[in-house]
Amino acid sequence: MQTERLSIRGMTCSGCVNTVTRALRTIDGVHDTDVSLESGTAVVQFDPASISIEDLGLAVRHAGYDTTGEPGPPQSDRRCCCG
Numbered sequence: 001m002q003t004e005r006l007s008i009r010g011m012t013c014s015g016c017v018n019t020v021t022r023a024l025r026t027i028d029g030v031h032d033t034d035v036s037l038e039s040g041t042a043v044v045q046f047d048p049a050s051i052s053i054e055d056l057g058l059a060v061r062h063a064g065y066d067t068t069g070e071p072g073p074p075q076s077d078r079r080c081c082c083g
């Protein structure tokens with residue numbers, strides 16, 4: 001089991017936290033996530049034999065948010081439950 005802390009950009013409310021949490025938890029190989037709005041981070045416990053940290057970043061971007069330190073252009077059309 002591996003634990004990584006991702007920086008998440010674009011979260012503005014607890015609905016965003018739920019969206020990111022759901023996006024990460026539905027990935028096969030993710031065992032637990034702890035998403036924090038205040039610190040803008042997601043602590044993810046996952047099985048490195050099944051998935052990589054790139055997969056986590058992809059899932060976050062698919063959900064409409066950005067992870068820092070990841071390659072690729074920033075998400076411009078950000079969807080927020082409150083926005």
Ligand SMILES: [Cu+2]
Pocket residue numbers: 011012013014015016017080081082083
């Ligand atoms: Cu929101």
